Amino acid sequence: MDPAIGEVWRREAPHVLAALQRRGAALEDAEDAAQEALLAAAVQWPRDGMPTNLRGWLIRVASRRLVDAQRSEAARPRRELQTEQERAGTWSQRAHDHDDSLQMLVLCCHPALTTPSAVALTLRAVGGLTTRQIAAGLLVPEATAAQRISRAKATLRSAGARFGPVPPEQLPARLHAVRHVLHLIFTTGSSLPSGSTVIDRTMTDDAIRITERLHRAVPRDPDTAGLLALMLLVDARASTRVVDGRLIPLAQQDRNAWDHSQIGRAVRLLEDALPRGPVGPFQLQAAIAAVHATAPAFAETDWPQVLELYRMLLAVAPNPAAELGAAIALSEVEGPEAGLAALEPLAAARPRDHRVIAARAHLLEALGRPDAVADFRQAAALTDSIPEQNYLNAKAGPR
Structure with a gap:
């Protein structure tokens, strides 16, 4: 096409x-x-x-x-769905702006679906992602992602799901799923799993735009504010992540070129959200990103704080990405050997995750161990992202 x-x-x-x-x-x-x-x-x-x-x-x-x-x-017999989406209480009216993307996201996160199914379905139907992109974002096999989408449709069909105004008692569960959908659209767009580029600005800009409107609709929801802050913080350094087609690691990025006004706004959002209600996963991820974004230099990063935030995140929402981040932070606080030990169970559980293997390669390199080369090459072979392949092969050196 x-x-x-x-x-x-x-x-x-x-x-x-x-x-x-x-x-x-x-x-x-x-x-x-x-x-x-x-x-x-x-x-x-x-x-x-x-x-x-x-x-x-x-x-x-x-x-x-x-x-x-x-x-x-x-x-x-055909199912008849409600068409009263414009009456009082609809999401478009709450946001004071007619936005089909936001409305569709909320409506697709139906309570008949599990959160994983709702996330997969809305990524496909509203986010426009391919099944392969969805699988990469969810860290599951492509066949699993396809099954979730088909089962979600079947569940809605058997439940006779009606897409009308959202009852207030259903909003918390739907908001939870919507936030995860928007986060996955953004993270997929900011780190494309395949191809010759790293960032898809259409995906990241759309995710930020819709999250802005969600935040306007529920301005007092702390984790929605945290999600918006997280996106703004990551997006603020987008222009420095790739230079002339080369992937630039965080330690080498030009911090003067980061969008500091955007960083400032994100920090204010986070500071306003943290005192309100329970601290959710997106607030914690935003807090981690804020520590990195506000450090004058990579060497001046407050790694003990980053490590503590990752541990809090693992307690609230354990996941492989948080485990990986915690292991890297631990290596900065206690040294590469400690980081390697923390990576061992994750590497055993995810033997084909190129991000885990690449992290292990960097730690082995820091220790001066020659087996780092094999890990860099294995990680390069396991990713479909050409910039990542080029970076990891360059780290491995000539054969």
Whole structure:
């Protein structure tokens, strides 16, 4: 598919799906019709040129496909979904801005779904990610991600799920899933798992934009504020992470080129959120990012504080990325040997995770051990990111 068409689709997909659902379509039917519209665009636009109103064209074609499908199955019972998304209490009104992306995210995180299923489904239906990208973001095999998506659709179908205004008692669970979806869209876009580039600005900008609107809708929610702060802190150093196609590690980045006004805003968001309510995982991740972002130099990083924050994060939301971060922080506080010991169980549990192997290689290198070379090469072989491959192969040196 033409990359330009793919770019349009990722931007417009939530609006097309929302338009079809306002007309009473079930999510699964809306997605099928929207995909058919995308295929029609892939055939017609290169031949006839892109229409002036891209969104209108896609909605019109998808609507026709939906009507055709409904007519062909007229004899079968059809689910009828609520279409009162504009009445009082809808998310678009709470945000004081009509935003189909945010509305679709909240609506897709249905209580009938488990959080992993809701995350996978909304990443696919709203985030526009491929199954492979979703798998990389969730740290699961591609087949597992595909199963989660198909099972989520089946669950919604069997539950007779209706996508209308969200009852207040369901908001906390849905917010939890929405935050994870936005975080995964952002992290996938900021560290692409494959290809010749590291950052997809469309994905990261969209994630920040929608999170800004979520924060406006629930300004007193501390972990939503933490999520927005985290995104802003990571995004603030985006321009320094890759120079002339080369991956630049944190220790070597030009801190003067970081967006310090954005860092300042993120720190203020975090300082306002931390005193309110329980400290959640995104606040803790943002706090870790803030320690790095506010250090005058890499050598002046407050590593004991980083380590303590990682330990708090592991207590609140244990996950492989937090374990890896804690091991690296421990190596900075107590030395490479301590870091290696902390990495051992993670490396045993995730023998094909190139990030774990690369971290071990750096620690072995710091100890002057020759087996670092083999780990650098193994890590390079396990990643599909070309900049990461180039960096890790360069660290390994010539064969």
